[in-house]
Amino acid sequence: MRAVGICLLLAPAFALAGPTARDWAELGLEKGRAGRHAEAVEALRRSLEMDPKDARAWNNLGAALGRLGKSGEEVDAYRKALDLEPDLEAAWRNLDAATAGRSQSRVTASQSAGRPAAEAAGSWSRKPDAGSPDPAY
Helix, strand or coil: CHHHHHHHHHHHHHHHHCCCHHHHHHHHHHHHHCCCHHHHHHHHHHHHHHCCCCHHHHHHHHHHHHHCCCHHHHHHHHHHHHHHCCCCHHHHHHHHHHCHHHHHHHHHHHHHCCCCHHHHHCCCCCCCCCCCCCCCC
16 A cells, blocks of 8 residues: 555656656657658657667667758768667668768779778778668668
């Protein structure tokens, strides 16, 4: 009985706390899956304001930004995700897809300058699975 009383006393405090970073991240995911990418970006940015170390939220933010045509911000978000979680394969695939045209032109330019293609590709061009982009949503 005492535990029930404590829970009842604390319930209003939890209600006042508002949505958590995870709540915002999940909302962003839902909005993205529904094709509402601008709303997904807004929710994911709120999530990241509360928890800037959430690599998956950064990856999802990148996906939403990409769908809005904001490729520079998209790439930055994937790189931030990978800074936080270097083994996040979805972010590697998304970054690879987002930079495919740019990476290819860097490789071609450096090959004509006599540098090996692997060196020209740079540290961000790791290609664990060169398939279609992982939508993150």
